[in-house]
Amino acid sequence: MKIENVFKISVLVLFFNLIVACNSNQDKLIKKQYFIFGTIIDVLVWHDDEHLVNQALTEVETELNGMHSQWHAWKDGRLHEINHALRAGESFELTDEEVQFIQTTQLLSKQSLGNFNPAIGELIHLWGFHTDDYPITEPPPSESEINDFLAHMPNMEEIVINNNQISSKNPRIWLDYGGVAKGYAIDKAINILKKHGIENAIVNAGGDLRSIGSKGDKNWKVAIRKPNSEDVLAVISVQGDESIFTSGNYERYKEFNGKRYAHIIDPKTGYGVEEIVSATVVTDNGTKADAAATALIVAGTKSWQKVAQSMNLDQVLMIKSDGMCVATVKIMQRLKQSDLQCETVN
Ligand code: ADP
Ligand code: MG
DSSP: OOGGGSOOOEEEEOOTTTTTSOHHHHHHEEEEEEEETTEEEEEEEEOSOHHHHHHHHHHHHHHHHHHHHHSOSSSSSHHHHHHHHHHTTOOEEOOHHHHHHHHHHHHHHHHTTTSSOTTBHHHHHHTTOSSSSSSBOSOOOOHHHHHHHHHTOOOGGGEEEETTEEEESOTTOBOOOTTTHHHHHHHHHHHHHHHTTOOSEEEEETTEEEEESOBTTBOEEEEEEOTTSOOEEEEEEEOSSEEEEEEESSSSEEEETTEEEESSBOTTTSSBOOSEEEEEEEESOHHHHHHHHHHHHHHHHHHHHHHHHHTTOOOEEEEETTSOEEEEHHHHHHOBSOOOOEEEEO
């Protein structure tokens, strides 16, 4: 299968009507850009008090930078300490917020029927994906290394949290939150904005975004486009608090002997996924949307509908490696300015 020939969907915020908007309206749109998580994060806020917005955004920036350094899957920081303790069979004291986050990911993993499994950090490490340098060109792990991991496959249910003490009986657990970090960060950013009384905003991390409120008397509009192209595939008018996330299986990959191995790994087989190129999900928060997009790619054409049902998702759009797409009726009904022809399901 030639995944490189197929486009990845990503999302771009469009500023429709900006040119024709009157000055007072333009004054209310505040745009800021940050570089965190190796990603450009665009924040758009519709508000008339720029000073208050700047205060809120300073807090957002500090919080997200802290999260990036503390929750890295393979560099020093809080998550590294947690993983170290779990793999040594020791317990570790978590903050209340950490308890809440880890429990949320346990639930998401369960609802995804194990397709989203952030406990497989060791496998991701084995494949060489714990690096900042792409593409990776070292050989893939041997079959026996993969089989050995599969025989001890960790899952999120093996994590026990009691009075903020986290522990596990499986020393092969290695938490890697790469599949959900962006979603969680965006949720954090939105919560900080809300705390400062900001009710109309979009936080967009390289195409994955959450919106709240509206842009004045209009809905925020978001374009789904082909990467490296200005071609707009479709436009979605975002209604209030919604998150739109896309996972793609080929942007980060290992290439060896002419074969590409995706960085999204199927915990059932131990190998990178090939069948689905991208999965786009619309739901009500970033953490869930991010985990779900990863889970749906892993589930593939055979089981994605089961996973969507179990995660209570009704807006999904998947692009297959043959370039065909399949989507739920509900997301298709929302796509405007689109000539996308997708097989639809309810
Ligand atoms: P992207 O944002 O790159 O499109 P994802 O949100 O799907 O992709 O995140 C991919 C990352 O998730 C990988 O780099 C790895 O850290 C982690 N990951 C890979 N496979 C899984 C899986 N089955 N479950 C949970 N996390 C995974
Ligand atoms: Mg994800």
